[in-house]
Structures are given as C-alpha cells and as structure tokens.
Amino acid sequence: xxxxxxxxxxxxxxxxxxxxxxxxxxxxxxxxxxxxxxxxxxxxxxxxxxxxxxxxxxxxxxxxxxxxxxxxxxxxxxxxxxxxxxxxxxxxxxxxxxxxxxxxxxxxxxxxxxxxx
Amino acid sequence: xxxxxxxxxxxxxxxxxxxxxxxxxxxxxxxxxxxxxxxxxxxxxxxxxxxxxxxxxxxxxxxxxxxxxxxxxxxxxxxxxxxxxxxxxxxxxxxxxxxxxxxxxxxx
Numbered sequence: 001x002x003x004x005x006x007x008x009x010x011x012x013x014x015x016x017x018x019x020x021x022x023x024x025x026x027x028x029x030x031x032x033x034x035x036x037x038x039x040x041x042x043x044x045x046x047x048x049x050x051x052x053x054x055x056x057x058x059x060x061x062x063x064x065x066x067x068x069x070x071x072x073x074x075x076x077x078x079x080x081x082x083x084x085x086x087x088x089x090x091x092x093x094x095x096x097x098x099x100x101x102x103x104x105x106x107x108x109x110x111x112x113x114x115x116x117x
Numbered sequence: 118x119x120x121x122x123x124x125x126x127x128x129x130x131x132x133x134x135x136x137x138x139x140x141x142x143x144x145x146x147x148x149x150x151x152x153x154x155x156x157x158x159x160x161x162x163x164x165x166x167x168x169x170x171x172x173x174x175x176x177x178x179x180x181x182x183x184x185x186x187x188x189x190x191x192x193x194x195x196x197x198x199x200x201x202x203x204x205x206x207x208x209x210x211x212x213x214x215x216x217x218x219x220x221x222x223x224x225x
Binding site: 038042043044045046059088090092105106107108109110111113 | 119121150152157158159160161162165203205212213215216217218
C-alpha cells in the first residue's frame with residue numbers, strides 16, 4: 001500500500017536560520033507531489049508542485065524553494081527563515097498523470113509545524 | 118472575496134444529529150474535494166466529486182455544478198466526527214483552492 005512520510009513533525013527555528021522539510025512516498029512511482037502551507041487561522045495554500053524529478057512549479061513568490069532529487073522525494077527549503085514562514089506545512093501526492101483530474105485522489109502527510117522565533 | 122466559501126465556520130451539535138456543511142465557489146471547476154483535518158493537523162481526503170452524489174458510511178457529499186455549490190452531510194453524528202472539514206476546488210490540472218474550513222464539534 002502507498003504511504004507518505006513527512007518530517008520533522010515539529011520545528012522551532014530562529015529568524016534567519018535555514019530550513020529543510022522532507023517528504024517521501026512509498027508504494028507508488030512517478031507521483032505528483034505537492035507542498036501546502038496552512039498559516040494560523042487561514043486555509044491551505046499550494047506552495048509548490050512537481051510532476052517529475054527536477055520539475056518544480058511554484059504557485060506563489062516567497063522565501064521558500066522546493067526540490068525533487070528523486071522520484072519519491074520532495075524537499076522544502078529556505079536559506080533564511082522569516083517570521084511569516086511560521087505555519088503548518090503539508091506534503092501531498094496524487095497518482096494521476098493528469099494531476100488532480102476527476103477520479104484522482106490526493107493523499108496528505110501528517111504535516112510539519114514550523115515556528116519561527 | 119475568497120473563491121471558495123464555506124458555511125458555517127463553526128458548528129457544535131449533539132451526538133446523533135444530522136450535520137450539513139456547505140461550500141460555494143465562484144469559478145469553473147473540474148472537481149471538488151472534501152477533506153477532514155484532525156486536531157493533530159493530519160488531513161484525510163473524504164471525497165472527490167465532479168457531479169451528483171457520493172456516499173461513504175455515514176458521510177454523504179453532493180455537488181451541483183450549475184449552482185456552484187456542494188454540501189457534506191454527516192448522519193448520526195458521533196464525537197469522533199469532531200474535526201475541521203475543508204472544501205477544495207480543483208482548477209486546471211494541479212491547483213487546489215481551499216475553503217477556510219468548518220470546525221465541527223460533536224458533544225456526547
């Protein structure tokens with residue numbers, strides 16, 4: 001069966017420090033991968049998505065970057081964190097080559113709660 | 118104005134009550150998700166639907182594409198149904214636009 005792992009679950013970092021959140025998927029190949037952020041009191045927002053190794057699309061300009069060094073690995077990074085980067089980050093994957101076409105499902109990791117102080 | 122509006126934002130009910138959460142959107146979509154977010158933050162996809170109605174256990178989701186509206190119903194609600202329920206529309210091939218969520222609390 002397919003599973004998704006995301007870590008770390010909780011992270012407290014000072015402003016200006018780097019960030020690396022990692023997500024891996026097991027039990028499937030060539031998944032579409034997504035990073036979402038949920039700021040306090042706000043809805044989920046798509047940050048990045050990837051349809052293949054080395055292919056990254058960014059939805060919003062920000063202080064973050066994403067990389068996909070392997071088929072089932074998706075990494076969210078920052079060189080220098082800002083206070084506004086605090087939030088709940090979720091990795092997700094889907095199996096359809098059409099992305100989220102009807103009939104495709106979306107599976108989420110458990111999330112990483114980042115607090116920037 | 119958000120492209121996806123959910124109502125109510127908060128809902129408290131007694132165990133056994135019939136629950137309805139509404140989602141309205143303002144743009145054309147290919148499909149719509151209903152998601153459940155537990156207190157720890159983890160999210161589970163409940164339904165993806167593009168027309169009509171889907172049922173899974175005590176959960177029922179309906180969508181009216183012409184009216185740009187979807188509803189999530191919970192029959193015989195239980196305290197374990199307490200969670201945040203999120204509606205998300207699918208735009209294009211990759212983009213999900215999320216509602217703010219409805220916080221549901223079911224009291225025993």
